[in-house]
Amino acid sequence: MLALSACTVHxxxxxxxxxxxxxMEYQLFDFSLVVMTGVFLSVVIPLTYVIVRYRKRSADQPLPRQVEGSHRLEILWTVVPVILVIALAVPTVGDAFRLAAPAGPNALQITVIGHQWWWEFRYPGLGIVTADEMHLPAGQRVELTLQSADVLHSFWVPSLGGKEDTVPGQTNTMWLEADRPGTYPGQxxxxxxxxxxxMRFYVVAQTPSAFHTWAHGMRHPATTPRTPLATQGLAVFNQFGCGGCHxxxxxxxxxxxxPNLTGLGNRSVIVAGALQNNAADLTQWIHDPTAIxxxxxxxxxxxxxxxxxxxxTAYLEGLK
Ligand code: HEC
Ligand SMILES: [Cu+2]
Structure with missing residues (x-):
């Protein structure tokens, strides 16, 4: 069962x-795993051998010769762990600095703001504000500025990089990069x-041209309804005061x-990825948000x- 559980690629x-x-983080993980497995085996194999080989075989067997202290052994098991700790520390500290370094002048800047319980993404250079889905061009470094609107959160896209907290009243930064276009879940x-x-979200990495198409659509969103039904929808939106929060x-x-609802129709998910972006799910959300x-x-x-x-919902879906 244990072996089978390793079969899926999540x-x-x-x-x-x-x-x-x-x-970088995965290579550190792999290296420590190898070192730690070596330490584990070098303890467990001799231990098992000694337990079996020197066990008490009969009740009247006398105690073996008692020995105490061995300088050679003590030096050995002090020096070897120190060497291992240094071997682990050098690449770890090096990578920590490399990951904390500025992402460079070509990096796309995105501000990430944690809210209870959704993620806001702002592209200051592009004039885009959105939620739930963070679009970025594949193969290009992205520098994230992380903030919180309320309490501590932590931004984490497991397959793209480590965690970084969003702290009220403080700004943290990190960078990440996606090799290939794809959708990478985060939480x-x-x-x-x-x-x-x-409190989930998705990182949508796109080819540079698809990213520019997306950014263009987000910068020039539909603001006026295109159908009579959507025009009625806008009236409902105003009547119920949705614009007080959105x-x-x-x-x-x-x-x-x-969340900023500009370009909502371009998104595949809503509500931190808990629902799909379609009329039925929107209806469910607006009727009873606390159920979700x-x-x-x-x-x-x-x-x-x-x-x-x-x-x-026709009005909201038409916002693209
Ligand atoms: C008191 C403030 C408030 C009002 C009023 C309000 N909303 Fe919201 N709405 C929120 C918050 C907060 C969220 C984020 C919920 C979450 O993801 O945890 C949200 C989420 C949404 C979402 C999902 C957006 C996304 O990015 O995932 C939609 C769609 C939405 N609201 C539509 C409406 C509509 C339509 C109205 C009016 C009928 C309305 N809201 C009124 C606060 C409000
Ligand atoms: Cu959170």
């Missing part, structure tokens, strides 16, 4: 690094309240409590009629 695994930062790795375990660029909705994210500040809008809901 996308969120430090054991399958998909970028430069993750690979909050620091207990941050009731729905901590639901921003939609180019509209009067400028709320800052919840216990403790969320978004109130339930159970008073919407089915017609109002259809119009509202």
């Amino acid at each position: 996308p969120a695994s430090i054991l399958h690094p998909q970028g430069a930062a993750a690979r 909050c790795a620091e207990f941050c309240g009731l729905s901590h375990s639901l 921003t939609i660029d180019g509209t009067p909705a400028q709320g800052k409590v919840g 994210i216990p403790g969320t500040v978004m109130p339930a809008f159970s008073g919407l009629s089915p017609q109002q809901m259809t119009a509202l």
Whole structure:
């Protein structure tokens, strides 16, 4: 069973690094595993041999000759561990500095803000603000500036790099890079309240041209509804005060409590990846958010009629 459990390739695994930062960390992991396995075997094999070879064979067997102290052995088992600790420390400290170094002038800058319980991604150079899905160009270094809107969170994309905390009132940085286009799951790795375990997100690495297409779409989002149904939806959005908490660029909705909904139609997931981006899931969310994210500040809008809901979701889905 144990051997079989190693068969799946899980996308969120430090054991399958998909970028430069993750690979450095994985190589350290591999190296320590080899060293530690050597230490384990060099203790357990002689120990097992001694236990079997010198066990008490009969009740009247006398005690063996008692010996005490051996300078040679004591020097050996002091010097060997010191050498091993140095061998582990040199690459670890070196990588820690390499990972903390600035990502270079060509790095794409993204600000990551942890909220209870969702992730906000801002691209200061591109004028984009979004949530849940962090897009980046594959093969290019990305420098992350990490902040928190409320409590401690920890940003973690296992297959792309290590964890870095988002700390209230403080700014941390890290860099990461994805070798190839793909979708890499991430999650909050620091207990941050009731729905901590639901605080997920995705890193969507794209070819540079696909990334630019995405960025262009996000910078020039639809702001006016394109169908009569969506126009009704905008009225519902205003009537129920959604704009008090949500921003939609180019509209009067400028709320800052919840995720920025600009370009929402371009996303594949909503609500920290707990739901898909379609009319049915949006309806479920707007009707009863606490059923999905216990403790969320978004109130339930159970008073919407089915017609109002259809119009509202048509408006939201059309934001692309
Ligand atoms: C009191 C503030 C508040 C109000 C009012 C509010 N929301 Fe929200 N909304 C939030 C918060 C906070 C979240 C993030 C929940 C999470 O992921 O944990 C959210 C999430 C969402 C999401 C998912 C967005 C994403 O990026 O995943 C949608 C869609 C949404 N709200 C639509 C609406 C609509 C439509 C209305 C009006 C009917 C509305 N909200 C009213 C606070 C609010
Ligand atoms: Cu968190």
